Amino acid sequence: MALFLGAIPFLGLAGVYAAASSARLSANPADKLLPSFEQMGTTFWRMATVPEVRTGDLTLWVDTFDSLQRLGLGLGVSVLLALTFGIAIGFVPHVRSALAPFLAAISLIPPITVLPILFITFGLGETAKVALIAVGTAPVMIRSVAQAVLDIPREQIVKVQTLGASVWQMVTRVVLPQVWPRLITALRLGLIPAFIFLISAEAIASTTGLGYRIFLVRRYLAMDVILPYVAWITLLAFLIDRALLLFSRRIFRWAFLEGEAL
Amino acid sequence: MNSNLLKTTALAAMLLAGAAIATPAQAQEKTSFKVCWSIYVGWMPWGYMETSGIMDAWAEKYGIDVEIVQINDYIESINQYTIGEYDGCSMTNMDALSIPSGGGVDTTALIVGDYSNGNDGIILKQGETLADIAGQNVNLVELSVSHYLLARALETVGLSEPDLTVVSTSDADMVAAAATDDVTALVTWNPLLSEILAMPGTSLVADSSDIPGEIIDIMMVNTDVLADNPDFGKALVGAWYETMALMASGDEAALTAMAEASGTDLAGYNAQLDSTEMFFDPATAVAFTESADLPQTMEFVATFLFDHGILGEGAPSSEFVGVAFPDGSVYGDEANVKLRFDTTYMQMAADGAL
Known part of the structure; x- marks a missing residue:
């Protein structure tokens, strides 16, 4: 029943699209704005299975692989930064006083506006794309990890201190285990801006990638490529998000004892 | 619950219909x-x-x-x-x-x-003639007239596109891109062209006056x-x-x-x-x-x-x-x-x- 209810809006959207598309196509069979599902299916299938004439690549898979690699590297850098700086800021009061205001200010800079600076620093290649994703997602992730550390009940820290734990022991045995699930939540929330920055980076200068393809074929209004690509990106993001949630639930059962997870 | 669902569906339908009203x-x-x-x-x-x-x-x-x-x-x-x-x-x-x-x-x-009689041009940072473009990364708005100019110009020196790598670059970021060391060759149009040519170490190796009347x-x-x-x-x-x-x-x-x-x-x-x-x-x-x-x-x-x-x-x-x-x-x-x-x-x- 829940599955059926959940499907209704999707079906409604598809139905309205199909109606609008066939109306335009009956007026002009070569219309590019709202291609039929069949056209989109054919194009998508071709991009997934037929090597491109000029490069010999299977366009869809090359684009997907390159984009996911950039996304993974960018988010990986963000996770490392979030762990090191987040725990330092959350756990060490002096670090917090020194860095928290700076971080709060930095996280408010829209990364797209400092693109020329990123270009000069990281060049125009892969590094710049990974850097844009990291710059766009790391500050918020650092802040949520720091908050997760601050949320740990003070009593726990006091207790292990009385038991004679060193700072390193407190971090690895008390703080880290409780931060993991919160880190994954931050990662899931960071996925959306990460995709946005990935696609912006690929639109600016690139030779492959999901965002590159969309902006390239926009030059001749090839909606039969763009719409399936958008659906594909949505699906990828959804799958990654679900996979992270499942992973987190499986590994950190204790973090999901109360309430429902979305 | 059900009325909420209906509202959501109706809203989605309206949004899409709104996007689709543009008729030929x-x-x-x-x-x-x-x-x-x-x-x-x-x-x-x-x-x-x-x-x-x-x-x-x-x-x-x-x-x-x-x-x-x-x-x-x-x-x-x-x-x-x-x-x-x-x-x-x-x-x-x-x-x-x-x-x-x-x-x-x-x-x-x-x-x-x-x-265009010179409004579109090919710029190199390394090399003085068009033939030097071979093997370089070339930044340009892919599939634009810049790309066409490049293809036509390459024919004149016996080169073709596989001899180089086209890097699709947004025209909005072309000037910023030209300022980086990564970028050694590019094709663009005015006023970006003259702005980039004003940078030291750049030379114009071909432009649309070589193919007059085609753009x-x-x-x-x-x-x-x-x-x-x-x-x-x-x-x-x-x-x-x-x-x-x-x-x-x-x-x-x-x-x-x-x-x-x-x-x-x-x-x-x-x-x-x-x-x-x-x-x-x-x-x-x-x-x-x-x-x-x-x-x-x-x-x-x-x-x-x-x-x-x-x-x-x-x-x-x-x-x-x-x-x-x-x-x-x-x-x-x-x-x-x-x-x-x-x-x-x-x-x-x-x-x-x-």
């Missing part, structure tokens, strides 16, 4: 028309025609209403025309063939305004709309050549207004005009459009588009979309003519018959 331009007699343009040296007169009232005066003469709308993004303006939001739009011969004509919208070249800037209009409303064509052409006469006579007020609208000053605008072959006189525009070189150019363009897979999904060859010329000859499929070069209205202007 209706071909019928009407009195109100909209054309669009974007900033480029050869198209600045369109903005001036709207603000100076020249367009309104000519539209009034024919008892119609013409609105000239500036759109900030060039490709977006062509897309808007293609989906039927506008009756005409300024674009190059190449983009006309690939976007509206390739998309089944029958399009007529109403006013052949100018061709043509045209006011394209919907063929059906024009056929049903000849007055629309007459008003546009009349207003255009009145403005051309002002420019040719060096009217400082008009030229300054155009310069300022394009973000430069009179001297800067004149410098850009120097590398643009404007057809101030309708007779020269007619002669250019009727010349035997144009079919040859369109064949180059169609071949380039087909080679890069832009002519559309079902295109079996570069001759998939037909292009008609003033003498009645057709390049490509005669049953699928979607781009027409028509000198009728420009001829009227040349004869003083408007």
